[in-house]
Amino acid sequence: xxxxxxxxxxxxxxxxxxxxxxxxxxxxxxxxxxxxxxxxxxxxxxxxxxxxxxxxxxxxxxxxxxxxxxxxxxxxxxxxxxxxxxxxxxxxxxxxxxxxxxxxxxxxxxxxxxxxxxxxxxxxxxxxxxxxxxxxxxxxxxxxxxxxxxxxxxxxxxxxxxxxxxxxxxxxxxxxxxxxxxxxxxxxxxxxxxxxxxxxxxxxxxxxxxxxxxxxxxxxxxxxxxxxxxxxxxxxxxxxxxxxxxxxxxxxxxxxxxxxxxxxxxxxxxxxxxxxxxxxxxxxxxxxxxxxxxxxxxxxxxxxxxxxxxxxxxxxxxxxxxxxxxxxxxxxxxxxxxxxxxxxxxxxxxxxxxxxxxxxxxxxxxxxxxxxxxxxxxxxxxxxxxxxxxxxxxxxxxxxxxxxxxxxxxxxxx
Amino acid sequence: xxxxxxxxxxxxxxxxxxxxxxxxxxxxxxxxxxxxxxxxxxxxxxxxxxxxxxxxxxxxxxxxxxxxxxxxxxxxxxxxxxxxxxxxxxxxxxxxxxxxxxxxxxxxxxxxxxxxxxxxxxxxxxxxxxxxxxxxxxxxxxxxxxxxxxxxxxxxxxxxxxxxxxxxxxxxxxxxxxxxxxxxxxxxxxxxxxxxxxxxxxxxxxxxxxxxxxxxxxxxxxxxxxxxxxxxxxxxxxxxxxxxxxxxxxxxxxxxxxxxxxxxxxxxxxxxxxxxxxxxxxxxxxxxxxxxxxxxxxxxxxxxxxxxxxxxxxxxxxxxxxxxxxxxxxxxxxxxxxxxxxxxxxxxxxxxxxxxxxxxxxxxxxxxxxxxxxxxxxxxxxxxxxxxxxxxxxxxxxxxxxxxxxxxxxxxxx
Numbered sequence: 001x002x003x004x005x006x007x008x009x010x011x012x013x014x015x016x017x018x019x020x021x022x023x024x025x026x027x028x029x030x031x032x033x034x035x036x037x038x039x040x041x042x043x044x045x046x047x048x049x050x051x052x053x054x055x056x057x058x059x060x061x062x063x064x065x066x067x068x069x070x071x072x073x074x075x076x077x078x079x080x081x082x083x084x085x086x087x088x089x090x091x092x093x094x095x096x097x098x099x100x101x102x103x104x105x106x107x108x109x110x111x112x113x114x115x116x117x118x119x120x121x122x123x124x125x126x127x128x129x130x131x132x133x134x135x136x137x138x139x140x141x142x143x144x145x146x147x148x149x150x151x152x153x154x155x156x157x158x159x160x161x162x163x164x165x166x167x168x169x170x171x172x173x174x175x176x177x178x179x180x181x182x183x184x185x186x187x188x189x190x191x192x193x194x195x196x197x198x199x200x201x202x203x204x205x206x207x208x209x210x211x212x213x214x215x216x217x218x219x220x221x222x223x224x225x226x227x228x229x230x231x232x233x234x235x236x237x238x239x240x241x242x243x244x245x246x247x248x249x250x251x252x253x254x255x256x257x258x259x260x261x262x263x264x265x266x267x268x269x270x271x272x273x274x275x276x277x278x279x280x281x282x283x284x285x286x287x288x289x290x291x292x293x294x295x296x297x298x299x300x301x302x303x304x305x306x307x308x309x310x311x312x313x314x315x316x317x318x319x320x321x322x323x324x325x326x327x328x329x330x331x332x333x334x335x336x337x338x339x340x341x342x343x344x345x346x347x348x349x350x351x352x353x354x355x356x357x358x359x360x361x362x363x364x365x366x367x368x369x370x371x372x373x374x375x376x377x378x379x380x381x382x383x384x385x386x387x388x389x390x391x392x393x394x395x396x397x398x399x400x401x402x403x404x405x406x407x408x409x410x411x412x413x414x
Numbered sequence: 415x416x417x418x419x420x421x422x423x424x425x426x427x428x429x430x431x432x433x434x435x436x437x438x439x440x441x442x443x444x445x446x447x448x449x450x451x452x453x454x455x456x457x458x459x460x461x462x463x464x465x466x467x468x469x470x471x472x473x474x475x476x477x478x479x480x481x482x483x484x485x486x487x488x489x490x491x492x493x494x495x496x497x498x499x500x501x502x503x504x505x506x507x508x509x510x511x512x513x514x515x516x517x518x519x520x521x522x523x524x525x526x527x528x529x530x531x532x533x534x535x536x537x538x539x540x541x542x543x544x545x546x547x548x549x550x551x552x553x554x555x556x557x558x559x560x561x562x563x564x565x566x567x568x569x570x571x572x573x574x575x576x577x578x579x580x581x582x583x584x585x586x587x588x589x590x591x592x593x594x595x596x597x598x599x600x601x602x603x604x605x606x607x608x609x610x611x612x613x614x615x616x617x618x619x620x621x622x623x624x625x626x627x628x629x630x631x632x633x634x635x636x637x638x639x640x641x642x643x644x645x646x647x648x649x650x651x652x653x654x655x656x657x658x659x660x661x662x663x664x665x666x667x668x669x670x671x672x673x674x675x676x677x678x679x680x681x682x683x684x685x686x687x688x689x690x691x692x693x694x695x696x697x698x699x700x701x702x703x704x705x706x707x708x709x710x711x712x713x714x715x716x717x718x719x720x721x722x723x724x725x726x727x728x729x730x731x732x733x734x735x736x737x738x739x740x741x742x743x744x745x746x747x748x749x750x751x752x753x754x755x756x757x758x759x760x761x762x763x764x765x766x767x768x769x770x771x772x773x774x775x776x777x778x779x780x781x782x783x784x785x786x787x788x789x790x791x792x793x794x795x796x797x798x799x800x801x802x803x804x805x806x807x808x809x810x811x812x813x814x815x816x817x818x819x820x821x822x823x824x825x826x827x828x
Contacts, residue, residue: 013589041591072585079590164816168718171486174825175427176493177455207819209826275709279693295689296713304582307722310815390815401724401804402578405621411588412623 001033001329003105007054007321008039008046009073009140010080010111010118014154015161015306016317017140019068020110021075023321024138025054026064031329037102040410042078043109043118047091049098052408063406068314069396070405071306081114082121085128092125099133106134106328110321112141112152116336116360123334123356136324137336137356140317142303144195147362148354149338153320154303156313156389159199161305162188163390165298166203166211170241173294174209177238180292183230183285184241186211187278187297191247194218194366196302200243201378202386212240213376217247218365221256226281227288229376234291246277246297256280307403311392312347319351327353347388415447415743417519421468421735422453422460423487423554424494424525424532428568429575429720430731431554433482434524435489437735438552439468440478445743451516454824456492457523457532461505463512466822477820482728483810484819485720495528496535499542506539513547520548520742524735526555526566530750530774537748537770550738551750551770554731556717558609561776562768563752567734568717570727570803573613575719576602577804579712580617580625584655587708588623591652594706597644597699598655600625601692601711605661608632608780610716614657615792616800626654627790631661632779635670637698643790644699654705660691670694721817725806726761733765741767761802 007024009017021038028036040050052075058064067074083091099107109119119137126133139146144155166186173184188197194216204210212233215221233240249255260280278295286293320337327335335353342348370382396403421438423431435452442450454464466489472478481488497505513521523533533551540547553560558569580600587598602611608630618624626647629635647654663669674694692709700707734751741749749767756762784796810817 009589013586070585071582073589076591077589160815164721165715165719167816167819168485168720169714171484171819171821172427172714172718175423175487175491177490177825202814202816205814205816207813207821276693279690294714296715297711299710300583300586300708301579301710301715304586305579306582307578387814392815393812395809398807399621400616400619400801401574401806402581402616402619405581405585407585407621411591 001031001105003103004035004037005033005106005108006037006039006046006051006099006102006104007108008042008110009075009077010042010109010115011077012142012303013072013077014140014142014303015071015157015309016153016314017110018070018074019314019317020138020140020153020321022064022067023318024108024325025058027322027325031325035102037104038075041076042080043082044078044080045076046098047094051102052410057406057408066397066404066406068318069306069394069403071304074406074408076408076411082118085121085125092122095122096131096133104133106136108136108138108321108324108328110138110140112143113146113361113363116146116356119336120334120356120360126333134328134331134333136328136333137359138320138324139336139338142196143190143193145193145363145365146359147364148359150341150349151339151389153313153317155195156310157306157308158196158302159202159386160310160390161302161308162196162199162298163202164308166200166241166243167208169296170203170208170210170239173241174239181234181238181240182292182294183234183282184294184296185278185282186241186243187246187295188243189298189302190217190245192217192363194245197243197245198366198378198382199386201382202390211243212237213242214378215242215244215248215376216366217245217249219371219375220251221248223250223284227284230285231289234289244277244281246275248277307396309394310390311394312389314394316349323351344384415445415519417517418449418451419447419520419522420451420453420460420465420513420516420518421522421524422456423489423491424456424523424529425491426556426717427486427491428554428556428717429485429571429723430567430727431524432484432488433728433731434552434554434567434735436478436481437732438522438739439472441736441739445739449516451518452489455490456494457496458492458494459490460512461508465516466824471820471822480811480818480820482732483720483808483817485718488820488822490822490825496532499535499539506536509536510545510547518547520550522550522552522735522738522742524552524554526557527560527775527777530560530770533750534748534770534774540747548742548747550742550747551773552734552738553750553752556610557604557607559607559777559779560773561778562773564755564763565753565803567727567731569609570724571720571722572610572716573616573800574724574804575716575722576610576613576712577616578722580614580655580657581622583710584617584622584624584653587655588653595648595652595654596706596708597648597696598708598710599692599696600655600657601660601709602657603712603716604631604659606631607777608659611657611659612780612792612796613800615796616804625657626651627656628792629656629658629662629790630780631659631663633785633789634665635662637664640695641698641702645703648703648705658691658695660689662691721810723808724804725808726803728808730763737765758798
């Protein structure tokens with residue numbers, strides 16, 4: 001390739017989104033790309049011409065290794081929705097102007113559904129206006145809800161964190177084993193798709209009794225049925241641990257967290273900001289049963305805990321970045337890298353590139369046939385799907401007793 | 415030693431309390447003790463003659479290694495307060511009756527302040543009634559609030575988890591760097607002593623800007639001063655992360671969490687069950703400043719995350735158990751093992767045994783001279799104290815992608 005490239009990160013960070021930009025960078029350098037620019041704070045920063053030169057950090061390969069062990073978005077992220085083209089041509093022209101200014105031939109964007117919409121819009125604009133620049137999507141979302149691809153980088157590490165933390169919570173909750181159980185309700189991220197909460201099912205094994213019930217947003221949440229389940233469990237067990245998605249909703253469509261707080265805030269994409277589902281349910285259980293309850297939210301830690309990332313996930317995130325670079329070097333544009341499972345046991349996964357129009361703005365849900373019969377747990381089909389994604393570890397580099405990260409100078413606030 | 419021994423665990427579990435019973439067990443076997451019994455659910459289970467034979471699990475030393483990597487109380491815990499002796503002699507006689515029945519010469523109890531009270535009461539009763547049985551305390555508390563000892567096993571691992579997770583939260587919160595910052599308030603355990611929340615100060619380093627403010631229960635919490643601090647930070651920073659102890663209280667003595675919820679529950683020892691401090695403060699900040707806020711509670715994960723335990727802590731917890739066994743074999747009773755810091759840099763720590771009467775029911779707080787001048791952070795004296803306690807790691811044994819634990823058959827609920 002003759003020109004330069006730029007890579008950006010967008011949306012909620014993950015434990016491995018930095019591995020994807022590492023993959024783009026390392027592959028670009030192998031292919032002889034001159035400058036690899038990073039967008040500072042995604043397309044929003046790019047529109048203000050905020051770029052960094054990635055050589056400054058990553059010409060030393062040790063720093064590439066530290067980058068793989070650094071959570072969140074090294075380049076900074078954003079939640080910026082590209083406006084519709086009609087009437088906002090100036091925004092699109094600005095993107096191409098900055099690309100031309102820096103001789104940028106290809107733009108890589110690592111993100112989830114909303115970010116793939118940005119890739120789609122930019123490649124559509126280029127096609128319609130005879131622009132030669134190319135645009136590639138690199139999948140990234142802990143939510144695992146992108147369609148077509150078998151799974152998304154970021155999910156495996158979040159699932160590993162969720163299952164590990166849940167095992168630890170279960171051990172803790174079981175230790176008291178009083179005459180009356182403590183009911184512990186763990187809230188896990190996932191607005192409309194239950195992939196993250198499903199990962200609670202991975203905790204179960206010969207050393208862990210697992211979650212007693214798992215509630216995903218794919219099924220309507222029936223508060224009476226939930227309460228009956230809790231009472232039934234509370235009558236026979238000395239510890240009850242229940243995993244619930246932040247996005248569970250009742251039959252009329254209202255989220256359970258809205259029952260506790262009617263003034264739920266909304267973000268730039270119109271998504272409700274959720275929190276408080278576990279606390280609300282724990283209060284209900286305590287009031288109706290008199291049992292001791294505890295509400296735990298795994299919160300942003302489930303997307304930031306790189307110290308416990310899955311090596312499979314780190315490697316695949318790297319590969320997605322590297323393969324996006326290869327595809328772009330081969331002239332492809334308007335595509336996202338997808339994963340295709342070629343072997344189940346042992347697990348084998350390949351990548352290819354796929355038309356972004358089939359991907360952007362489509363949400364994939366946990367299939368109905370992966371639930372247990374009563375809908376309150378996942379069956380062995382989910383386990384077979386998810387287990388390979390959490391395998392392996394990459395030891396953090398500990399300095400002064402804590403995992404070492406690499407941080408961009410511009411984003412480091414003293 | 416001719417007789418047998420029994421070891422129990424009590425109070426809130428820690429990441430390393432199992433290393434302490436490993437230490438008792440391994441040392442007992444070296445000293446030729448015949449049977450090492452474990453109390454199932456502490457003194458409460460012991461009073462019902464619920465015992466296990468630890469040989470059944472730990473004659474294979476591989477299982478001792480897995481035990482060191484297992485969070486929470488392997489033997490089960492309890493929150494049982496021994497009644498005052500007068501008028502409840504039957505409870506005390508029952509303890510000695512069960513000890514005699516199993517030829518138990520020494521009882522070891524791993525726990526915090528409340529558990530050391532149990533050791534004191536039992537050794538007092540033995541002394542007053544001419545009983546030959548011996549009672550030793552093994553310090554354990556993430557709260558680090560036992561007096562006399564330099565620090566308590568359990569604290570270093572909790573501090574390592576808190577500092578690591580806080581680094582990850584800060585990376586996550588900084589990634590957006592929007593025009594207006596997100597204010598993230600992290601709630602950390604600690605009812606009256608701020609040791610755990612102080613650990614937030616360890617996150618700061620050349621790769622992390624650290625917490626912007628840290629509020630401990632040692633200082634009266636002034637809501638106006640807090641709000642001014644947040645506004646000041648919000649005006650200049652693109653990310654604000656504040657650590658706050660669950661036990662912070664206002665000038666009239668009320669806990670901040672009580673301001674949100676007047677009906678705070680109380681446990682067997684009369685301690686209020688806390689939660690919701692961060693959520694309450696986040697709501698206040700959002701309402702008064704219009705900034706986006708996020709509340710995170712580290713919750714029970716900070717005492718259960720053995721996957722991220724400090725090797726120093728694991729080794730010291732083991733040593734405390736082993737040294738308690740040695741002291742008891744030498745005829746000591748009514749004592750707890752304490753740690754004495756013999757060297758600062760490099761860190762060196764020795765142990766000895768200490769009269770339990772000086773320890774039980776006394777709480778140690780973070781010294782005033784370890785705070786920064788304005789009282790909203792910790793200074794280098796705290797860092798010098800705490801840094802050595804979080805050093806080193808013990809790699810978990812991963813099976814199926816998750817850390818492996820060992821679980822007692824009786825406590826495993828399918």
